[in-house]
Each structure stands twice: as C-alpha cells, then as structure tokens.
Amino acid sequence: MKKWKVIGFWLLVNGLCLGQLSAQVEEKEYLPVESKYNDPTSKVWINTYGKIRIGKRLFWDAQTHFRFQETEATPFVGQIAQVYNRHAIGYIYNKKVNFSLGGVLRVNFNTDEDSEDRNVVPEWRIWHQYQFAMPLYSAMIYHRLRIEHRWTQGFAEDSEYIFRNRWRYMFRAKIPLNSHKLKPKTLYVSPEAELIMQSGKAVVASPMEDLRLTTTLGYILTPRLTVAAGLMYSQGQDLGNGGIYKQSWTMRFHMYYSPDFRRVKNKLPDIHLDD
The missing domain is CATH 1.20.5 (Single alpha-helices involved in coiled-coils or other helix-helix interfaces)
Known part of the structure; x- marks a missing residue:
C-alpha cells in the first residue's frame, strides 16, 4: 500500500x-526574449484643425482627419484606414493657456486584405486637453497634455468593446525662418515629439502605445489660415504582445483655420468700446 x-x-x-x-x-x-520590431509601414494623413471663436473666452475645436495606410495591393499611400471626427468646446484662459473638452468618433477600416471580418467598426472617445504656450526669442514653444478615454473593438463579429485610457504629452516648437516673428507670409519649421501611454485592464505589458517624432514645414497665409506638411516616425508596443513594436513613417498634411463669427464690435479690443 x-x-x-x-x-x-x-x-x-x-x-x-x-x-x-x-x-x-x-x-x-x-513573450520574446528580446524586443522585436515589425517592418515599418507607410501612411498618409490629411488633417484639418479648426479653432472657431464663438465667444470672448469660448471656441469650437473642430478637427477632421483622413488617414491612409499602405496595403500589399496599394503600397505607400494605401487605402483609407481611419476617419476622425474630433470636436470639443475650448476655453481661453489667457493668450498662452487654453483648455478643451469634447468627444471623438473614429471610424476604423479593416486594412487586412485577407480578412473575412467586418470592414468598418466605430471607436468612441471622450477627451480633454490642456495647452500652454511660451515665447522663446522669435519662436513659440507649446506643451500639450491630452487625456483620452476610449472604447475600441476589433473587426471580428463577436468582438466586444474594451476600455482604455490614453495619456499624451506633446512638446512642439514653431520657429520662423524668414521673419522675426510668426505672422502672415512667414515660413516656419516645427519640430515635435509626443509620447502616448495607455492603461486599462486590456493593457498587460504594453503601456507605451506610441512615440511620435515629427518635423513639419508650415506657411502662415493669413492670420486665420495656415498650411503645413511634414514627416513623422513613430513606434509603439503591440497591445496583444508588449515585446513586439510597431513602426511607421507618415506623411502629414495640415490645414489650420480659425474663423471668427462674432459681431464686429466683439472682435475689437476693450479700449475701443469706450472711445
């Protein structure tokens, strides 16, 4: 026994x-013994940024982005991958500080040509932003903190929404090249670095979602219209496996506009109201 x-x-x-x-x-x-880097993909982003004044302190932040990603059949520019509609109401604390709060509807398109899953799924976000500007000689320096609460799902039919938070910090400079300050008919260069971290139950070993390094060349057409284009390199951890890093090169094209629909007397400095 x-x-x-x-x-x-x-x-x-x-x-x-x-x-x-x-x-x-x-x-x-x-989990790989050493970090693995996927081959970089190429992307093209066409973005519009609107700052529409609706009051002395309030403005409407209206952003629309069209993002393309390469596929085997269509290299480089590729096919549409995401369409962003990001909107918020912003508050101007002073000339150097502003805040925003709003929502995002991002439409994601399936770029996997061999996939039999759904072609389109929506993504929802709530976002708030805090931006601080500071002059440095003839340039302007910007610090931006953006926090996003996002609900995402995969393309599979039975895919459920998962919740994540994104913690974003961006440092950007705007340096005039043919003038002593940023004014109409000024060409400027804008180096930019943004770190995007994420948290949530689905984030196990992949807290660094993206690190973006960008250089942009812009031209100020009028006080209310600016165009720019640049190149961005980014890398970040894959959500499903923190040992795998995604990479991409992105051509970015921007248009910044800031119409003001207030009554004329409300656009003038206060000193003119008492003359």
Whole structure:
C-alpha cells in the first residue's frame, strides 16, 4: 500500500513539474526574449484643425482627419484606414493657456486584405486637453497634455468593446525662418515629439502605445489660415504582445483655420468700446 502511495505521489509531482515547464515554454514563445520590431509601414494623413471663436473666452475645436495606410495591393499611400471626427468646446484662459473638452468618433477600416471580418467598426472617445504656450526669442514653444478615454473593438463579429485610457504629452516648437516673428507670409519649421501611454485592464505589458517624432514645414497665409506638411516616425508596443513594436513613417498634411463669427464690435479690443 505504501508502495502505491509513493508511486502516486511521484507521478503527481512530476505532473505538476511538467505542467509548470510547459507553461514556461508557452510564455517564452509568447513573450520574446528580446524586443522585436515589425517592418515599418507607410501612411498618409490629411488633417484639418479648426479653432472657431464663438465667444470672448469660448471656441469650437473642430478637427477632421483622413488617414491612409499602405496595403500589399496599394503600397505607400494605401487605402483609407481611419476617419476622425474630433470636436470639443475650448476655453481661453489667457493668450498662452487654453483648455478643451469634447468627444471623438473614429471610424476604423479593416486594412487586412485577407480578412473575412467586418470592414468598418466605430471607436468612441471622450477627451480633454490642456495647452500652454511660451515665447522663446522669435519662436513659440507649446506643451500639450491630452487625456483620452476610449472604447475600441476589433473587426471580428463577436468582438466586444474594451476600455482604455490614453495619456499624451506633446512638446512642439514653431520657429520662423524668414521673419522675426510668426505672422502672415512667414515660413516656419516645427519640430515635435509626443509620447502616448495607455492603461486599462486590456493593457498587460504594453503601456507605451506610441512615440511620435515629427518635423513639419508650415506657411502662415493669413492670420486665420495656415498650411503645413511634414514627416513623422513613430513606434509603439503591440497591445496583444508588449515585446513586439510597431513602426511607421507618415506623411502629414495640415490645414489650420480659425474663423471668427462674432459681431464686429466683439472682435475689437476693450479700449475701443469706450472711445
């Protein structure tokens, strides 16, 4: 009887050891020993940014983005991947500080040509932003903190929404090239760096969603219209496997407009109201 107990105990111990070893092997297969970098993809973004004054302190932040991503059939520019509609009401605290609060509807398109899943899924976000500007000689320096609460889902039919938070910090400079200040008919260069972190139950080993490094060349046409274009390199961890990093090169084209629909007397400085 004791003999069979010893044999049973030995089998149990070996079974547990083999199970643990198998789990370790699976974990090693899932998480690479060294970080792996996917080949960079190419993208093209066409963006519009509107700052529409609706009051002395309030403005409507209206942004629309069209984002394209390369596929095997259509390299470089590729096909439409996302369409952004980002809107908010902003508050101007002073000339150097403003805040925004609003929502986002992002429409995601399936760029996997071999996929049999859905072609389009919506993504929802609530976002708030805090921007601070500071002059430096003839240039302007901007610090932007943006926090997003997002609900995303995959393209599979039975895919459920997952919730994540995004924590974004951006540093940007605007440096005039043919003038001593940023004014109409001025060409400027704008280096930019943004770090995007994420958190949530679905984020296990991939807190760094994206690191974006951009250089943009812009031209101020009028006080209310600016155009710009630039190149961005980005890399970030894959949500499903934190040991895999995605990379991309993105051509970005921007239009900034700031119409003012207030009555003429409300556009004038206060000193003119008492003259």
